[in-house]
Amino acid sequence: MTASLRHRGPDGEGVLRLGAATLGHRRLVVVDPGEQAAQPMRPLPDADGDAPPAVAITYNGEVYNHVDLRAELEELGYRFRSRSDTEVVLQGWRAWGERLPERLNGMFGLAVWDEAAGTLFLGRDRYGEKPVYWRRLAGGGLAFASEPRALLLVPGEERGLDPLAVAKYLAFDCVPGDGSVLRGVRKLRPGHALVWRDGEVRIRRYWERRYGHSRLAPEEAEDRLWELLVGSVERRLMSDVPLGVFLSGGLDSSAVLAAMAERVDPARIDAFSIGFEEESFDESPWARVVARHFGVRHHQQVLSPRALLDLLPAALDPLDEPLADPSLVPTYALSRLARERVTVALGGDGGDELFAGYDTFVAERLARPYLRLPALARRGVAALVGALPPSSDKLSLQFRASRFVRGLSPDPLVRNQRWFGSFLPEEAAALVRGVDAGRVYEDLLHLQPPPGEQAALELWTAIYLPDDVLTKVDRASMSVSLEVRAPFLDPELAAFVHALPFDHKLRGLTRKWLLKRALRGKLPPAILRRSKQGFGAPAGEWLRGPLRPEVEALLEPTRVARAGLLDPALVARVVMEHLSGERDHRKQLWALYVLARTAARQGLW
Numbered sequence: 001m002t003a004s005l006r007h008r009g010p011d012g013e014g015v016l017r018l019g020a021a022t023l024g025h026r027r028l029v030v031v032d033p034g035e036q037a038a039q040p041m042r043p044l045p046d047a048d049g050d051a052p053p054a055v056a057i058t059y060n061g062e063v064y065n066h067v068d069l070r071a072e073l074e075e076l077g078y079r080f081r082s083r084s085d086t087e088v089v090l091q092g093w094r095a096w097g098e099r100l101p102e103r104l105n106g107m108f109g110l111a112v113w114d115e116a117a118g119t120l121f122l123g124r125d126r127y128g129e130k131p132v133y134w135r136r137l138a139g140g141g142l143a144f145a146s147e148p149r150a151l152l153l154v155p156g157e158e159r160g161l162d163p164l165a166v167a168k169y170l171a172f173d174c175v176p177g178d179g180s181v182l183r184g185v186r187k188l189r190p191g192h193a194l195v196w197r198d199g200e201v202r203i204r205r206y207w208e209r210r211y212g213h214s215r216l217a218p219e220e221a222e223d224r225l226w227e228l229l230v231g232s233v234e235r236r237l238m239s240d241v242p243l244g245v246f247l248s249g250g251l252d253s254s255a256v257l258a259a260m261a262e263r264v265d266p267a268r269i270d271a272f273s274i275g276f277e278e279e280s281f282d283e284s285p286w287a288r289v290v291a292r293h294f295g296v297r298h299h300q301q302v303l304s305p306r307a308l309l310d311l312l313p314a315a316l317d318p319l320d321e322p323l324a325d326p327s328l329v330p331t332y333a334l335s336r337l338a339r340e341r342v343t344v345a346l347g348g349d350g351g352d353e354l355f356a357g358y359d360t361f362v363a364e365r366l367a368r369p370y371l372r373l374p375a376l377a378r379r380g381v382a383a384l385v386g387a388l389p390p391s392s393d394k395l396s397l398q399f400r401a402s403r404f405v406r407g408l409s410p411d412p413l414v415r416n417q418r419w420f421g422s423f424l425p426e427e428a429a430a431l432v433r434g435v436d437a438g439r440v441y442e443d444l445l446h447l448q449p450p451p452g453e454q455a456a457l458e459l460w461t462a463i464y465l466p467d468d469v470l471t472k473v474d475r476a477s478m479s480v481s482l483e484v485r486a487p488f489l490d491p492e493l494a495a496f497v498h499a500l501p502f503d504h505k506l507r508g509l510t511r512k513w514l515l516k517r518a519l520r521g522k523l524p525p526a527i528l529r530r531s532k533q534g535f536g537a538p539a540g541e542w543l544r545g546p547l548r549p550e551v552e553a554l555l556e557p558t559r560v561a562r563a564g565l566l567d568p569a570l571v572a573r574v575v576m577e578h579l580s581g582e583r584d585h586r587k588q589l590w591a592l593y594v595l596a597r598t599a600a601r602q603g604l605w
Contacts, residue, residue: 001150001151001154002026004147005149005150006026007318007480008028008478009027011027011028011029014040016042018113020115023056023057023058023111025039025058027039028481029241030483031084032084036084037084037086039057039059041058041087042090043055043078044080056113057086059090059109061109063089063106063108066089069103073088073091076095078095089110089112098195101206101207102206104125107125107486107489109125109130109131109146118198120142124192125190126494127470127494128189129486133151133188135184142196148185152320160604161181163433165180168440170595171425171440173325174325177446181322191205211499213499214499214500225497225515226259228492229259230259230263232487239343241342242343242344243342243345244270244346246272246334247290247296248283248287249283249288250532251516252349252350252352253347253348256348258519267296270297271291272299272334273300274302287300289524293524299341303330308333311336314479315328316329316598327537328472328476330537331472331473335477335484338482343481344484345484346486347484347486350486350488353460355512355515356512357512358532360415360419360460361453361456362506362511364415365509367408413456431570431571432565432566433564433567447463452502511532543578543590551579563596574588
């Protein structure tokens with residue numbers, strides 16, 4: 001199991017047996033390279049000289065407030081052998097027990113085995129930057145890991161695909177909530193902890209978001225936002241190895257670099273960017289503008305369509321379950337470029353979810369008056385949109401308009417899902433045999449959305465952020481042994497933004513309104529004015545071009561029928577309509593292709 005995760009930690013391996021438990025760890029050295037910080041870790045003997053307590057930890061992540069916590073624990077009498085945050089988390093368990101995650105400012109998936117109590121404790125950070133997968137074992141045991149591939153190596157356990165989870169994947173582009181397409185494998189949700197004792201599992205939510213109660217005036221709020229962002233970035237500079245920053249040329253990564261330049265000489269900062277020869281996908285000119293503005297050491301790689309496509313196997317192979325986000329490929333390319341010089345990189349993830357940065361938030365503003373139009377007028381608009389010719393350009397008018405019309409629903413959560421997902425829930429249920437369409441949306445029932453327009457923020461933050469964006473970044477970066485940190489997801493900063501009124505995030509049709517105000521005078525004006533472009537890849541053209549033979553082979557009707565999961569006729573129609581150019585099914589076909597490819601690698605297709 002540990003060998004299967006070597007890419008996550010190439011610098012060392014450890015296995016510890018303690019009573020009924022066996023813990024394993026792969027180490028990526030970031031803080032305290034000494035052997036005293038190796039894992040799995042047990043605490044030092046207590047001061048009275050007794051044997052060390054029968055407690056051990058295996059832990060993935062970084063805790064940025066570990067120095068303050070260490071001082072607090074030392075006051076309580078706990079002893080330390082290393083400078084590592086791992087040891088602070090371990091001693092923190094002894095001091096605070098199940099309240100431990102509430103004390104941590106960081107990203108983490110952690111497991112603590114307490115032999116005396118017969119308890120295994122699993123915890124995951126608030127936003128889901130680090131993954132935790134687990135499965136029940138025959139006889140009442142439990143296995144856990146950072147990726148499903150390790151769990152699939154446990155002998156004697158059932159293997160196969162879960163039809164309901166596959167239908168949810170087709171609707172959400174990722175597997176939402178605590179599920180997995182792999183039968184028997186589950187995820188621990190962000191902000192949750194799991195306790196195993198005597199074969200019984202108990203899961204609880206230890207943290208939740210609170211929206212919209214701040215009364216700060218915009219001038220005060222923008223100053224406080226900048227102060228919090230600088231503080232968050234400063235905490236994430238903690239490293240004993242080289243550290244850099246991702247730079248796309250978009251607002252979020254540029255904001256992180258601006259805050260970083262407040263604490264580090266820009267001439268010593270390594271910034272990394274990927275560009276594309278395909279103009280509609282390329283943000284590299286904007287990245288160069290920002291890099292020149294700060295005078296950083298800028299490392300940029302511009303990829304041809306062929307070069308990007310050549311990276312596809314390396315980008316997709318780390319997936320144990322499908323993820324229908326084509327930007328995984330450029331994210332892998334960016335991570336590989338950064339890993340040539342650094343071991344840690346800061347990124348801008350979370351900014352869109354905090355500040356209403358996606359197109360869907362503008363669409364939400366337009367949907368409300370549109371839904372009040374007479375039905376005849378709406379049918380006329382839908383007919384005009386349907387007549388638009390298909391386009392392979394990223395976010396073309398045809399693509400945006402067709403997504404808008406198809407997603408309209410009285411429920412804002414449902415609208416947003418229908419806008420960003422590949423398949424509508426009823427389409428996903430029709431594709432996957434034996435699945436009830438009503439259950440495809442059941443993860444929305446777990447959400448606790450605030451009233452009004454802020455409701456959609458919770459959908460994007462609770463589902464899309466952890467199960468798509470952060471999963472993509474984790475797999476792409478850790479496949480090349482790179483750690484990526486997200487300053488926007490600092491608990492103090494994020495809590496401040498959640499509490500802001502919604503019109504501080506979306507003012508009129510201006511997204512990220514307060515963030516842009518806070519960055520005035522700190523970024524080039526052109527960066528503050530430009531519209532969101534986002535990271536992407538020309539999946540539609542790939543599917544019609546160089547990937548066509550593989551797509552046709554994987555989704556050939558007899559092979560689909562033999563897999564026994566999807567309706568072969570419906571799959572064949574999606575394939576035919578896109579490859580012929582009759583319809584733009586780029587999202588739907590990409591989702592099907594990644595599903596089939598991922599399952600085939602595991603012998604399940």
